[in-house]
Amino acid sequence: MSAPNHFFAEALMLLGGAVVAAPLFRRFGLGTVLGYLAAGALIGPIAHLITGAEEILSVAELGVVFLLFIIGLELKPSTLWRMRSDIFVLGGLQVVVSGLLLMGAAVFTGVLDWRGALVAGFGLSLSSTAFALQILNDRNDRNSRYGQRSFSILLFQDLAIVPLLAMISILASQAQPSPAAAWRDIGVALAAVAAMILAGRYLLNPLFQIIARTGAREVMIAAALFIVLGSALLMQVVGLSMAMGAFLSGVMLAESSYRHELETDIEPFRGILQALFFMAVGLSVQFDIILANLGVLLAAVPAVMLIKGLSIYALCRIGGSPHNDAIRIATLLPQGGEFGFVLFTTATGVSIFSGATASLLISVVTLTMALTPVVAALSSRFLSGEDHEELDEDFDGAGSDILMIGFSRFGQIAAQILLASGRDVTIIDDSADRVRQAASFGFRIYFGDGGRLDILRAAGIEKAKIVAVCTHNRVITDRIVDLIRSEYPNVRLFVRSYDRVHSLALRERNVEYELRETLESGLVFGRQAIQALGVDEDTAEAITADIRRRDEERLQIQAVEGVRAGSHMLFNRPVLQPEPLVKPKRNEG
Template identity: 45%
Template sequence: MAVDTGGGSLAQVIILLGAAVVAVPLFRKLGLGSVLGYLAAGLAIGPFGLGLIQDDGTLLHVAELGVVMFLFIIGLEMRPSHLWSLRGEIFGLGSAQILACGGMLTGVGMAFGFSLAISFICAMGFVLTSTAIVMQILSERGDIVQPRGQKIVSVLLFEDLMIVPLLVLVAFLAPAGAEPRDMGEVMENVAVAVGALAVLIAAGLWLLNPLFRILANAKAREVMTAAALLVVLGAAVLMEKSHLSMAMGAFMAGVLLSESSFRHQLEADIEPFRGLLLGLFFLAVGLSLRLDVVLASWQVIFAGVVAMMLVKGSCIYIVARLLKSPHCEAIDRAIVMAQGGEFAFVLYQAANHQGAISDQVNANMTAIIVLSMVLTPLVLLAYKRFARLPAPSMEGVEAAHDLSSKALVIGFGRVGQIATQALLVSGAEISIIDNDPEMIRAAAKFGFKVYYGDGTRMDVLNAAGARHARVILVCVDDKQAATRIVENIRETCPHTKLLVRAWDREHAVELVKHDADYVIRETFESAMLLGREAVRMLGASDPQADEFMASFRRRDAERFTLETTGGVFAGRDLVLGNTAKKIE
């Protein structure tokens, strides 16, 4: 007997959970991934499978909260300064990809015999990539914090920003007989959207941190969890009521809380809800696939799915290559982002309501979007299996496991190799990890035992003995990875002495704010020595050159102190270059 999703019956919850519990482990065991498992489970229990659940679209709307919470957690990882550093990718790469894909997909629609207006609406719906599918894939691969993952996230953010302009364009593309919308109403909607963003930013800057501080002092864990959900859902609803994306609202709330001392607590509170609701979203997508529509127009829908995915993927690849991305990164981005997204449902419904597209076009395009989402994990698996990507050889490389030393060195490149020399001469017991197999094999030829491991992962840090180390040296040549490592270590090993290589001054400030005990900019000392030698060759005596350098060190330390404190780090020893300065 079918269960109506609008009835609020407990039976539907049991059916949904049961389908996920059976399908997801099975598909992961087969190497097909959890996303495909959820989609298949939704299709199996839906109206065209076993018919256990009859969904009217309500479930999909509710399940979008999983995407919302996912974007909130991503926002927590993106500080405003980091988001600002991505502005080139967000507006440059994002606009280039949308314009290229939109133009080519409009051409596909016209080749199928549709008018320019209908082709454009269908194309722009398909251009907007599925945030849920892509973010889940990036999360499972651990790519979200990597440079190639950050470019994809930037494009997704720009696509979210395009929602209001696209809805406005749909209104203007409506036929003459449709209900008119004057310019005043359009401008009012834009003003409401801008005002909602301003309210959200103001609340994040001046309200949220004091609120969580009060709740933390109350020492009621369940209230903190309720407050975290309130922030996420409140931001999402505010954006939705302002004709913006719920996901964008949650992301902005996360960014505004990324500097908060409650960031890790918020992430821990939201994570269980995020995982469950995101799985529910994929189930709902499987439920929403109408096989009767597919069978009735299977030739058009099949041709549409293939043509639109191929054209969109090709455009993404070309744009990526033109913007200097490597071949492997470009083709990976093309495959991951080749599908349509969940916002297309909203766009097509709005266009259908205003008479811009017919019921038949709406049904066919919705089916094409859902099928493209279902096919993406399959295409990705096929590519991995048949592309024969070159993988680094792990011969002669041993993964970190059950290590326990007084000193742990993370990264054994140019800086790490030199930094370990004093430890070795002193006779200290040390462990070394790195994520480059070639470097590990090269180090072995000179008698160094280096273990394989990614220091940004907590399980690797635990295996490398981070909890037992008295001193940890972070020498990796990646500022984002270094910051991530410091955050993880400080969360689990708060009393371990942490010495970190900084990429530049801004990075050094960030590391100090994350409680690193000793920070040194990688070019600082060599540049100081060059400067000293330059003034000496211009006629200064050795004592004069030393005084010039000492004066600069004092000014640099004072500026650095102003940038990193304001009383926050009072009483700590901060090391700048080779000058220790006590912060009062």
């Protein structure tokens, strides 16, 4: 088979494996990552249909690069600055603590000397950005509190690759590098980062404006790819990771008006290449090494995952994460990462340990990757109590004519009317599931507690012409109404009422409009019922309007005279005492 045809056949097999495995594994709740891994292992080391996994992996790593760029687009510099504690403190402690514990375990076994154990320990302390973020994406949890903390740890690990590679050079030479060389390397890296920041701030927006005027869609896509790959290459040249370069370029473009278009252009490449990355990991599984060292791997793989998981859990708990979030993070990041391949290969090149040891460590990393989706899926067994999930409160872009608080069934219906009229609606809700679901349908919805004054201000209450309180719990509704009335007495309040008594209580609070959640649906239901019994449409509508009018007049009377007043207006006839039900008489005619 000629080279072009061979390449075409391999590409076709990889695409076919992805198309079959991903939906199948997702259907059984195992996640797409495990499906890609299984497809790669079946096509490569089991069926031997494809060889050369290293070449495929080197190309597929661009999927991780594109993923970090898209994440950067969603993180403004201000948001990144807010995460600095988790990145540098929690992330730094995770690498150091996990690295030292794994080093100690390696020294204890006596397999490696202290230099090899140091490299192995810190290499295994790094987790897989691609695996962890894909699992978060599958769960729609990337913006959750635990998702943000997980990402912060991964981000520091990407930064840690530079000093870890320098450590290998020091261990190989057993001599300190010259201060001048060290300061030069640091200066070059800082200059490259500064150049990217300046370019993102002053050059990229004008560049995209010029390209957009041409109307050439393909040129915009080419420009997006050029920015991502160029920034990745620049960071690699100065000693940082390609993923870090792409991430920084994404952050610099996070406030650009072309952010959403760039994300749309890059996403297809990211999806395909990231799937290819997981399949390439499956292709690189060396079953001969695994079988030859089965006993060692059966001990090493669970030991690595257990040590990392327990240390991450402890650090997250110390850092303020609740038990459930700490469990989720610990079961998401127990695997080895892509940078472990780089560190172990580099250590072999400078004779810190042998090629056989490097292959064994790479097998440990690969197996921990393969087991991560399974471990993450089992995390629910260790969760305890009621789990009220929270997302980060990010109100960028909030501030509309209408601020809606609460987005359950009632609010969802009301929002459709408001949006259909051409009005902007900002929605806040404290249910992470509802926020994710509504955001996927294009609603401008934010996670937050409407009973907090800072959240209301961040959501733009001072700009809102109407505040619609659509929460379904009476106590919560009253608390929100009281807060708004005390801080913003002139705001126009439209409130969902729980029942008739609640409506009267809201009127005492001077809300502009309230509506019982079941009133209109009950009226429509009754109208349809009498029409089905033969009443014509006009008469049914007149009866409905009369009942609505009587209900409102009765509410006005009750607001003055008390809740028991106005009973004579319930029906067109006097209120009667109910008669007991009796068994119907049989017709004996």
